[in-house]
Amino acid sequence: MSETTPRVDPVTVDPVTVDPVTVDPVTVDTVIVGSGFAGLGAAVKLDEAGRKDFVVLEKGGTLGGTWRDNVYPGCACDVESHLYSFSFFQNPEWTRTFARQPEIRAYLESVADRYRLRDRIRFGVKVAGAEWDGTAWDVRTDDGTSYRARYVLFGTGALHDPFVPEIEGLDRFAGKAFHSAQWDHSHDLAGKRVAVIGTGASAIQFVPAIAPEVESLTLFQRTAPWVLPKPDHAIPERTRTAYRRLPLLQTLNRIALYWRHEALVAGFLHPQIMKLVQKLGLKYLDKVLAGDDELKRKVTPTFTMGCKRVLMSNDYYPALRRDNVSVETGDITRITGRGVVTADGVEHEVDTIIFGTGFKVADGMAQMGVTGRDGVKLVDAWKDGPEALLGTTVAGFPNLFMIVGPNTGLGHSSMVFMVESQINYVLDAMRTVDASRAVAIDTRQDSQDAYNADLQRRLGKTVWSTGGCASWYLDENGRNRTLWPGYTFSFRRRTKAIDPAHHELIA
Numbered sequence: 001m002s003e004t005t006p007r008v009d010p011v012t013v014d015p016v017t018v019d020p021v022t023v024d025p026v027t028v029d030t031v032i033v034g035s036g037f038a039g040l041g042a043a044v045k046l047d048e049a050g051r052k053d054f055v056v057l058e059k060g061g062t063l064g065g066t067w068r069d070n071v072y073p074g075c076a077c078d079v080e081s082h083l084y085s086f087s088f089f090q091n092p093e094w095t096r097t098f099a100r101q102p103e104i105r106a107y108l109e110s111v112a113d114r115y116r117l118r119d120r121i122r123f124g125v126k127v128a129g130a131e132w133d134g135t136a137w138d139v140r141t142d143d144g145t146s147y148r149a150r151y152v153l154f155g156t157g158a159l160h161d162p163f164v165p166e167i168e169g170l171d172r173f174a175g176k177a178f179h180s181a182q183w184d185h186s187h188d189l190a191g192k193r194v195a196v197i198g199t200g201a202s203a204i205q206f207v208p209a210i211a212p213e214v215e216s217l218t219l220f221q222r223t224a225p226w227v228l229p230k231p232d233h234a235i236p237e238r239t240r241t242a243y244r245r246l247p248l249l250q251t252l253n254r255i256a257l258y259w260r261h262e263a264l265v266a267g268f269l270h271p272q273i274m275k276l277v278q279k280l281g282l283k284y285l286d287k288v289l290a291g292d293d294e295l296k297r298k299v300t301p302t303f304t305m306g307c308k309r310v311l312m313s314n315d316y317y318p319a320l321r322r323d324n325v326s327v328e329t330g331d332i333t334r335i336t337g338r339g340v341v342t343a344d345g346v347e348h349e350v351d352t353i354i355f356g357t358g359f360k361v362a363d364g365m366a367q368m369g370v371t372g373r374d375g376v377k378l379v380d381a382w383k384d385g386p387e388a389l390l391g392t393t394v395a396g397f398p399n400l401f402m403i404v405g406p407n408t409g410l411g412h413s414s415m416v417f418m419v420e421s422q423i424n425y426v427l428d429a430m431r432t433v434d435a436s437r438a439v440a441i442d443t444r445q446d447s448q449d450a451y452n453a454d455l456q457r458r459l460g461k462t463v464w465s466t467g468g469c470a471s472w473y474l475d476e477n478g479r480n481r482t483l484w485p486g487y488t489f490s491f492r493r494r495t496k497a498i499d500p501a502h503h504e505l506i507a
């Protein structure tokens with residue numbers, strides 16, 4: 001049922017420093033890593049299931065994951081908030097159809113309050129590694145504390161490690177340079193000459209937000225994205241009141257949104273359908289850039305819509321039409337002390353460079369140093385790319401679970417739906433271990449291999465593989481390790497309960 005979520009300010013807790021020599025391991029049933037949607041959702045559901053002996057380890061001083069880290073101007077979600085929120089904690093107070101970052105972050109804070117999670121979170125504790133010793137996980141942290149846990153649940157997400165390309169001369173740039181996920185709000189952009197590198201989901205949000213205040217903005221575009229209008233609007237007070245009084249209304253809205261998004265899947269699975277939708281994108285470009293053929297030519301995508309994330313914005317193209325904004329499509333060759341040099345030899349003099357260049361797609365969990373059965377390191381198990389069963393468990397790593405693991409990403413709907421599906425699966429795995437009085441549950445390698453072979457076969461036919469673009473969805477071998485190739489209800493069905501045939505119980 002719906003609950004009212006009061007607006008709250010994020011609470012900051014100073015990291016606790018612990019003397020590494022004197023601290024014994026803390027014994028808990030479950031360690032949850034991360035306090036974004038995945039970690040908080042898992043904490044709520046573990047608690048509700050009576051599995052109260054858990055701790056949440058959070059490297060930051062506050063909770064919220066990606067919605068804490070990304071504070072760039074204009075940051076918002078491109079999935080409607082009435083869908084991009086927990087089903088068990090719907091929020092009648094959303095003020096916009098597509099809430100902005102501060103409101104989403106406040107929502108996550110209110111989840112922590114409503115479910116009394118704050119004292120279960122250890123802030124400022126970064127996990128440095130985890131090792132399976134045959135009966136439990138030894139989870140090490142970089143402050144020297146360690147946790148001995150039967151289960152470990154990583155809710156660390158895939159996109160948190162900012163990617164800044166290695167461009168020759170960047171270290172010699174005399175002005176200010178930063179990444180969109182590490183926005184420096186102390187740096188006043190008013191009157192500055194700004195270079196923005198990248199035209200992804202983040203850049204198309206912050207470019208319109210900063211364009212009016214800067215002296216000039218040069219947008220370095222390597223690939224023109226598909227951008228569609230965003231049906232974003234303020235939610236009137238009377239609608240919020242109705243949702244507050246009649247929670248069923250809000251649930252019906254959520255259901256309608258869910259099915260509207262699911263209808264989009266066909267386009268991703270069948271590129272010929274997507275080519276029809278693409279015509280709408282071209283129409284929108286014609287309309288919004290009427291009379292500016294040169295700009296239209298520059299920003300018209302050359303790949304099939306959907307191959308990269310389809311972006312939504314009402315103010316991106318209008319921002320590009322501003323007198324103080326220009327789009328540069330030449331390759332960047334180097335950076336000098338004064339600016340950015342393109343392949344035609346032109347030096348674009350700027351005061352500030354902002355990288356909207358995305359993230360190093362995580363195999364961060366592997367890099368973190370996770371060692372499973374027989375001393376096998378996750379980094380070695382994943383040397384050909386991250387693979388899991390239903391994006392949640394990995395063969396050889398008993399009682400270890402990932403939320404938003406490999407091939408759980410979506411191009412069409414709310415990740416929170418996937419997160420809730422995976423949490424359900426994890427709880428069923430834990431129940432299975434308890435019921436059989438086993439020590440642990442592991443995934444069969446042959447089941448994992450067959451599952452991934454099937455995934456790759458299906459993914460090979462989708463627009464992500466055939467759409468004629470290079471995207472972070474694909475690894476260097478062209479394999480898609482990030483997205484779920486289908487409807488989210490089929491993922492929900494498959495994660496309803498674990499299939500004993502795909503798992504082994506360790507006595």
Ligand code: NAP
Nearest residue numbers: 076077078165198199200201202203222223309356357358
């Ligand atoms: P992104 O989508 O990966 O875009 C990165 C941009 O940087 C692309 O335009 C890329 O060009 C460009 N780039 C990368 N390296 C470059 C180089 N060496 N030279 C020039 N350009 C370069 O990153 P993002 O915009 O931060 O978004 C990342 C993901 O975060 C999204 O896909 C989405 O999943 C998520 N996100 C979601 C929302 C939301 O509303 N839900 C908002 C923001 C982000 P190419 O296209 O040529 O590679």
